Amino acid sequence: MTNTTTMSPKAPVAVSTDASAVTAPTQFIKTRLETYAYRRFGGGAAPPLVFLQHFTGTLDNWDPAVTDPLAGGREVILFESAGLGRSTGEVPTTIAGMTGHFLAFADALGLTQIDLLGFSLGGMVAQQAALDRPSLVRKMLLVGTAPEGGEDIMHLEKPELRKILEDPSLSGYQVLVKLFFTPSESSQAAGQAFATRLGARTEDREPLSGPKVAQAQIAAFRAWERVEGERFGKLRRITQPCLVVNGVRDTMIPVRNSYLLAEHLPNAMLLTYPDAGHGSLFQFAASFVRQATLFLDL
């Protein structure tokens, strides 16, 4: 069922010993579905922590201020799903489809018990993975995300988001600084620091996502918003300890979706940050790492 061959277009690497998202080499693994790019670094007694990425984000969008300290106590694995970066295949138009790719990846790596950090779109894949393969997932960090049947999920056509996305003066990470952080001076400063950290990786980077990726992922968001059957009923089956995190000013997936998660998941703590948007984990990286470590280790 699984194919654990590790291959790389550059040089074969087994497990990186360089515990940073800035320098960890990109690795590739062929599976029963596609060949996925990933990065793997750090180590420790806790189960590996797999990072599931946000809308249009690639491996290069993980903030080392979050990944690197967490890699001090466990292996960190950054996963590039199908159709993104140098992973092969097409981006599915459903969360279930994306979850299938993630499970093929986990199987190919031989992972049997992991923790998940799902951010935004990645938080939806994490929930679906916990439903589809409960034995695989020990604990979950669900950041800036929403339950199936959630509200106002990634409506890029909203004026406050369209204004940013159509601003010709913004490009590259500066779009993220506006989308993920609030307009306040301190949040914008944190956003610039975040952009600088992302820019620290200068080699072995992934290609950027194009409109085709965005289109498929938006279709998945629209499907995820639909209520089918008992609203939030599935959440009762996710019995893993969860830490739900968001900024109270998230304009992409508003914080009330985090309230819904914390109210309907049987075993979820909720943490919200003030004057923070979708990227609260990057704005409050030190606090987030402290909280994530407490949650994962205790």
Place this chain on the structure above:
Amino acid sequence: MTNTTTMSPKAPVAVSTDASAVTAPTQFIKTRLETYAYRRFGGGAAPPLVFLQHFTGTLDNWDPAVTDPLAGGREVILFESAGLGRSTGEVPTTIAGMTGHFLAFADALGLTQIDLLGFSLGGMVAQQAALDRPSLVRKMLLVGTAPEGGEDIMHLEKPELRKILEDPSLSGYQVLVKLFFTPSESSQAAGQAFATRLGARTEDREPLSGPKVAQAQIAAFRAWERVEGERFGKLRRITQPCLVVNGVRDTMIPVRNSYLLAEHLPNAMLLTYPDAGHGSLFQFAASFVRQATLFLDL
């Protein structure tokens, strides 16, 4: 203005060296307004942490599982407001009136910078104190409470609460076990452990609150629910770091009041606990103490 005479009907005590709510002697201080009962114990580098109590609660209602570990890093001061326990005077019918008593107490003790842990009614007094005397308050823990203009605050006439309050089989702490904890087996077990901890103090206890206390405090809740001027506008002036905490199943002051606090206070983190009611800090005492310590010390 202040009168710092300390007096006790039993024996004069300056500062207790017994760092536990179970054994700390009750002290008394005469002020410009009333003579207040209080308990003071512990010590450390951080500012004193003053505890402000819930509806009808007295000094005896503080859980040693919360107070005692926190007293390891700072002085803990438990305050008995006017008309409660052995404090003199009448219970005011407004939060502002209760805050006046608290400030008279703080002045009499010569406190100039403190942290506050306000639970339920006490959280409202804490907010008012931060507005009336911003220089006094460094940080605040606001647990199971609501902003002025909040929703569904302590409506004891609601069927789910009336059922408990009118149950002839419940008395003493068993009423609190039902009111502060959820019906789940694990929450009820935590409630019984809480009741046992409260019962550990067998001497030098306060008299129980009667219907007159309840009536005045309920009047204060009704006044606090009223929206006057811009709803939540005052919260913008509370710039102190705050940690807002609640259980997602609080039936006495529903969790959406905690959302409102975290969304409108400029510098508040929110933490919610699963399968927990009004007494989330007692149900998850170890986690709460860890979070409170992080918040107060960093």
